Amino acid sequence: MTAISMYKISAPIFVQFLTSLSAVLDKAAAFAEAKKIEPSVLLNTRLAPDMFPLGRQVRAATDHAINACGRLAGAEPPTLPNSDATIPELKERIAKTIEFIKGLKPAQIDGSEDKEIKITFPSGAVREFTGQSLLLGNSLPNFYFHCTTAYDILRHCGVEVGKRDFMGTPVSL
Amino acid sequence: MTAISMYKISAPIFVQFLTSLSAVLDKAAAFAEAKKIEPSVLLNTRLAPDMFPLGRQVRAATDHAINACGRLAGAEPPTLPNSDATIPELKERIAKTIEFIKGLKPAQIDGSEDKEIKITFPSGAVREFTGQSLLLGNSLPNFYFHCTTAYDILRHCGVEVGKRDFMGTPVSL
Numbered sequence: 001m002t003a004i005s006m007y008k009i010s011a012p013i014f015v016q017f018l019t020s021l022s023a024v025l026d027k028a029a030a031f032a033e034a035k036k037i038e039p040s041v042l043l044n045t046r047l048a049p050d051m052f053p054l055g056r057q058v059r060a061a062t063d064h065a066i067n068a069c070g071r072l073a074g075a076e077p078p079t080l081p082n083s084d085a086t087i088p089e090l091k092e093r094i095a096k097t098i099e100f101i102k103g104l105k106p107a108q109i110d111g112s113e114d115k116e117i118k119i120t121f122p123s124g125a126v127r128e129f130t131g132q133s134l135l136l137g138n139s140l141p142n143f144y145f146h147c148t149t150a151y152d153i154l155r156h157c158g159v160e161v162g163k164r165d166f167m168g169t170p171v172s173l
Numbered sequence: 174m175t176a177i178s179m180y181k182i183s184a185p186i187f188v189q190f191l192t193s194l195s196a197v198l199d200k201a202a203a204f205a206e207a208k209k210i211e212p213s214v215l216l217n218t219r220l221a222p223d224m225f226p227l228g229r230q231v232r233a234a235t236d237h238a239i240n241a242c243g244r245l246a247g248a249e250p251p252t253l254p255n256s257d258a259t260i261p262e263l264k265e266r267i268a269k270t271i272e273f274i275k276g277l278k279p280a281q282i283d284g285s286e287d288k289e290i291k292i293t294f295p296s297g298a299v300r301e302f303t304g305q306s307l308l309l310g311n312s313l314p315n316f317y318f319h320c321t322t323a324y325d326i327l328r329h330c331g332v333e334v335g336k337r338d339f340m341g342t343p344v345s346l
Contacts, residue, residue: 004286004305006177013309047220048328113177132177136186137343144317145339152325155221166318170310 006072006113007106010135012173014065015098017147020168021061022094024151024161029087031159039087045153052146054153055084061146062097068139069101071117072131073108102173179245179286180279183308185346187238188271190320193341194234195267197324197334202260204332212260218326225319227326228257234319235270241312242274244290245304246281275346 032039043055052060062080070077077100083089112131119134120126129138151166205212216228225233235253243250250273256262285304292307293299302311324339 002286002303002305004177004179004182008305009177009182009309013314016310017314047325048331051328113175130175132175132181133343136182137189140313141186141190141317141340144314145321145336148318148321149325152220152322155224156329158221163318167314170306 005106005110006131006135007109007173010072010109010140011069011101011104011106012171013140014069014101014143015173016168016171017143018062018065018094018098019171020166021058021147021150022091023168024154024159024165025058025087025091025094027161027165028154028157028159031154031157040085042154042157042159043084043087043090045157047149047153047156051149054150055090057146057150057153058090059084059093061143061150062093064139064143064146066097066100068135068143069104069109071119071134072112072115073104074115075104075108106173178279178283179304179308180282180346183245183282183313184242184274184277184279185344186313187242187274187316188346189341189344190316190339191235191238191267191271192344193339194231194320194323195264196341197327197332197338198231198260198264198267200334200338201327201330201332204327204330213258215327215330215332216257216260216263218330220322220326220329224322227323228263230319230323230326231263232257232266234316234323235266237312237316237319239270239273241308241316242277242282244292244307245285245288246277247288248277248281279346 028042029039032042044053046053066077078096080093080096115131117129117131117134118126151161154161201215202212205215217226219226239250251269253266253269288304290302290304290307291299327334
């Protein structure tokens with residue numbers, strides 16, 4: 001019996017979809033080069049005027065992943081520069097996020113179901129979570145939201161990616 | 174200690190985001206009425222010519238939720254008509270999916286981590302999953318993908334919905 005655990009529903013999932021997001025950005029870069037488009041045009045594309053553009057969607061995906069794992073494990077995540085101006089910068093940000101998550105041991109995250117986690121948001125609002133409510137009710141849905149929207153923006157721009165590129169390959173950690 | 178379980182990471186999550194999806198469709202209907210747009214225009218909108226339109230995105234979200242819970246629980250889900258022509262039909266489909274999921278008891282889904290699940294896809298391809306690999310590696314990411322893309326299509330159309338509408342409210346089952 002390989003029981004489900006907080007680690008299994010977080011770290012390998014984040015790594016799988018961050019890896020596929022990085023590969024999707026490679027296809028975006030190749031598309032921009034082939035079409036002689038500045039990659040920044042793609043990074044600044046939004047689906048609606050009041051939604052984040054692609055670059056910020058990718059940044060948000062990494063933020064949710066790195067903060068969730070850091071908080072569950074009680075480990076300080078590395079400070080990543082808030083830079084999303086180029087595709088290489090975004091890929092570097094994703095790589096550092098994956099590196100941090102892979103460096104956490106299952107025992108650091110497992111058992112964090114009831115851990116009390118208090119988060120002060122940039123607005124000043126404070127919310128209290130358990131490990132479980134943070135991961136299931138906040139981090140994972142937001143992570144999937146931003147990964148999907150990044151992919152949707154690129155599909156909308158005509159980049160030839162498909163569902164398999166979004167899904168990537170399950171990882172064993 | 175309220176340990177994480179297969180039920181907790183599936184049923185309440187599906188119900189939360191299906192409920193919010195239904196409410197987002199209400200806002201889409203109100204938008205169409207206010208702008209004197211046929212709702213079918215929204216339902217047929219796609220982000221790319223080779224992506225599913227809104228109606229089919231909603232259908233796919235319900236399919237992933239109902240099939241995942243049915244397979245984990247070993248319960249036959251109700252057959253839902255493959256109809257996605259109107260917003261009321263889609264809302265009815267969502268309501269029936271929620272009703273089915275709410276009817277399952279935690280004990281039916283908990284412990285299904287290693288359950289062998291063989292799925293024959295419409296293409297004829299057969300894939301073997303464990304309960305865990307089906308839920309984490311297939312059903313949940315696809316569910317979130319289709320919910321997010323449905324939301325993204327409506328944002329792109331100008332419907333005034335925000336992230337809170339996507340997130341909805343956590344449910345206790």
